[in-house]
Amino acid sequence: xxxxxxxxxxxxxxxxxxxxxxxxxxxxxxxxxxxxxxxxxxxxxxxxxxxxxxxxxxxxxxxxxxxxxxxxxxxxxxxxxxxxxxxxxxxxxxxxxxxxxxxxxxxxxxxxxxxxxxxxxxxxxxxxxxxxxxxxxxxxxxxxxxx
Amino acid sequence: xxxxxxxxxxxxxxxxxxxxxxxxxxxxxxxxxxxxxxxxxxxxxxxxxxxxxxxxxxxx
Numbered sequence: 001x002x003x004x005x006x007x008x009x010x011x012x013x014x015x016x017x018x019x020x021x022x023x024x025x026x027x028x029x030x031x032x033x034x035x036x037x038x039x040x041x042x043x044x045x046x047x048x049x050x051x052x053x054x055x056x057x058x059x060x061x062x063x064x065x066x067x068x069x070x071x072x073x074x075x076x077x078x079x080x081x082x083x084x085x086x087x088x089x090x091x092x093x094x095x096x097x098x099x100x101x102x103x104x105x106x107x108x109x110x111x112x113x114x115x116x117x118x119x120x121x122x123x124x125x126x127x128x129x130x131x132x133x134x135x136x137x138x139x140x141x142x143x144x145x146x147x
Numbered sequence: 148x149x150x151x152x153x154x155x156x157x158x159x160x161x162x163x164x165x166x167x168x169x170x171x172x173x174x175x176x177x178x179x180x181x182x183x184x185x186x187x188x189x190x191x192x193x194x195x196x197x198x199x200x201x202x203x204x205x206x207x
Contacts, residue, residue, distance in 0.1 A: 064164045070150030137171070
């Protein structure tokens with residue numbers, strides 16, 4: 001005689017096999033929204049009609065970037081040297097157009113001379129990393145994974 | 148333009164903006180986003196106080 005608990009386990013495994021992950025087809029918007037969101041922080045969400053979220057993301061990332069510059073933070077250039085310098089560049093470039101404008105205007109071309117400048121450098125890198133997260137979020141919204 | 152922030156005020160400003168982005172990107176509904184944003188902010192600032200006290204105790 002089979003134990004009832006064993007039957008329940010068998011049912012559960014059958015149900016687990018029957019439940020399939022919903023499919024999220026890749027659309028044009030799922031590619032465009034994160035790209036636009038990377039280039040202009042928050043724009044990916046605005047493009048997807050999430051205006052409130054987009055504006056909050058724009059304000060947060062731009063404010064962090066500008067405060068970082070105001071604190072005399074250094075902006076990394078493309079480099080192939082020290083791993084921390086490469087990662088610093090990856091973080092900075094996450095800010096999209098802000099990074100390119102700063103490079104063109106030659107902002108942030110300073111060496112950290114005090115603690116505040118070091119914090120500024122961190123603000124610049126984190127602004128870029130947060131913008132990467134925001135761009136990934138725009139991708140998920142465009143796919144329909146997130147409301 | 149130069150901005151002079153103390154270590155503490157820089158940490159609070161950092162916590163504020165990071166919490167806003169975390170709240171928006173890591174939760175689905177508006178109320179959950181607000182709640183998670185406050186939660187992250189509290190953890191950031193709480194962490195600053197905790198680290199401050201640990202360093203003060205080590206220094207003694």
